[in-house]
Amino acid sequence: MKISTSILNWFDIVKRDLPFRKNKNPYNIWVSEIMLQQTKVETVIPYYNNWIKKFPDVMSVAKAEEDVLLKSWEGLxxxxxxxxxxKAAKILCENFNSKIPQSWNAFIGLPGVGEYTAGAVLSIAFNKPFIVLDGNVKRVMARVIGRRKLSKYNINLIKQTLKKWLDKNRPGDFNEALMELGACICTPKKPKCIGCPINTLCIAYKSGNPLNYPSYIRKKSIPNYTFVGGVIRDKDKVLIQKRNEKMLSGLWEIPNKKINSVKTSKNELENYIIKHYQLSIKIKKKLGVIKHSYSHFNMNLVLFDCIKYSGITKSQKTYKWIKKSEIKDYPFHKVNHKIFSLFKYDYWTI
DNA sequence: TTCCAGCATG
DNA sequence: CATGCTGGAA
Structure with missing residues (x-):
C-alpha cells in the first residue's frame, strides 16, 4: 500500500472534529491557519468561532477598524x-474583488502569508498539490526517514520526499493527516508509535529511540528585565496608553517603562509621567509585582497605585482616561489583564 | 519555577 | 538570524 494511503486511511477514521474542519470555505481555512500559527488548537477554537461569527468574510475584515479586530484577537x-x-483583507478587497487568490504567487504575496500558510490554505481549500512543512510535519518526517539534524540539506530532503508522497487526489487531506499525526501520535515527548499507521517503515521507531529524532535544539537563555508601571487614578478613571512600538502594536496598557534598578522605580515612574503627560503624580502604595514571559525576555513589572496630583491630560487618540467598566472597549495585552485581575468590583483600588 | 511548542518578517 | 506572545506541561 502506498504510504499516503496508509496515512489517509488512518486520518479518515480518527481525525478530530474541529470547527474549521466543518467546511472548505477558503476564508475560514485561512483564518484558522493564521490563528494556528504558533498556537495550539484548543486555544484557537474559541477565538476562531467568535471571529467567524463577527467577521464572516474578507469584506467584513477589510471594513473593520484595527481596534475592533485586535479586541477579537485579545489574549491570543x-x-x-x-x-x-x-492588511491582507484590504488588499484583497481593492485588487482581488475580495476573492482569495488560488495562485501561489498571488497568495504568498499577501502580508502574513508565508510558505506554510500558502501551502496549507491552497491545498486544503482548493485541493492544490502543495506540500506543507510545519513543526509537526518536520518532526514526523525526521523520524520516518531517520534524519536527526534539521539541517538545510535534510529539510530539502524532507520536502522532496513529501512531494513524492503527496496524494495528488487529496493533497489537503494528506497535509492535514500528516499534521494530525504529528499532533496526536508522533508527539515530541511521548510518541504513541504503537498506534501509528506508518510505524513499520519509520526509521526512528525501528531504531528503538524515536525521541532522538529530530535532535534537541538548545534555546538561548532569556534575559529578565524590570519595568515600573503606574495605575494612575483621577477620581473613578485611570490613564491608559496605546502602544506604537513594533511589539504589541495597537494594544492598550497602563503607562510603564523599562528600568535598570528597582530602587529608583518610584522616581523613574514619576519622571516618565511628567515627561510624557506633563502630569505630576502622587504614589500611594506598591500594588505588587507582575510577572510575564515573552518570547525573548521575561518581565517583572513593579506596579504602583498613584493619584493624579496636578496637570491636565485630556483623552486623545493614544491616551485615554477610562473607568474600570470600559476595559471591555479596548484591546489590552496580557500583562494588563493580569493587572486588572488585581482589582475587584468596579473600583480601581484593591 | 522553568521549560517548551510553534510560523512570518526584516 | 533575531524578534514577536501565551498557555500548559514538567
Whole structure:
C-alpha cells in the first residue's frame, strides 16, 4: 500500500472534529491557519468561532477598524498576525474583488502569508498539490526517514520526499493527516508509535529511540528585565496608553517603562509621567509585582497605585482616561489583564 | 519555577 | 538570524 494511503486511511477514521474542519470555505481555512500559527488548537477554537461569527468574510475584515479586530484577537498573542490579516483583507478587497487568490504567487504575496500558510490554505481549500512543512510535519518526517539534524540539506530532503508522497487526489487531506499525526501520535515527548499507521517503515521507531529524532535544539537563555508601571487614578478613571512600538502594536496598557534598578522605580515612574503627560503624580502604595514571559525576555513589572496630583491630560487618540467598566472597549495585552485581575468590583483600588 | 511548542518578517 | 506572545506541561 502506498504510504499516503496508509496515512489517509488512518486520518479518515480518527481525525478530530474541529470547527474549521466543518467546511472548505477558503476564508475560514485561512483564518484558522493564521490563528494556528504558533498556537495550539484548543486555544484557537474559541477565538476562531467568535471571529467567524463577527467577521464572516474578507469584506467584513477589510471594513473593520484595527481596534475592533485586535479586541477579537485579545489574549491570543502574536498580534502582528491580526494586523497583517487586516492588511491582507484590504488588499484583497481593492485588487482581488475580495476573492482569495488560488495562485501561489498571488497568495504568498499577501502580508502574513508565508510558505506554510500558502501551502496549507491552497491545498486544503482548493485541493492544490502543495506540500506543507510545519513543526509537526518536520518532526514526523525526521523520524520516518531517520534524519536527526534539521539541517538545510535534510529539510530539502524532507520536502522532496513529501512531494513524492503527496496524494495528488487529496493533497489537503494528506497535509492535514500528516499534521494530525504529528499532533496526536508522533508527539515530541511521548510518541504513541504503537498506534501509528506508518510505524513499520519509520526509521526512528525501528531504531528503538524515536525521541532522538529530530535532535534537541538548545534555546538561548532569556534575559529578565524590570519595568515600573503606574495605575494612575483621577477620581473613578485611570490613564491608559496605546502602544506604537513594533511589539504589541495597537494594544492598550497602563503607562510603564523599562528600568535598570528597582530602587529608583518610584522616581523613574514619576519622571516618565511628567515627561510624557506633563502630569505630576502622587504614589500611594506598591500594588505588587507582575510577572510575564515573552518570547525573548521575561518581565517583572513593579506596579504602583498613584493619584493624579496636578496637570491636565485630556483623552486623545493614544491616551485615554477610562473607568474600570470600559476595559471591555479596548484591546489590552496580557500583562494588563493580569493587572486588572488585581482589582475587584468596579473600583480601581484593591 | 522553568521549560517548551510553534510560523512570518526584516 | 533575531524578534514577536501565551498557555500548559514538567
Amino acid at each position: 498573542g502574536y498580534y502582528a498576525r491580526c494586523r497583517n490579516f487586516h
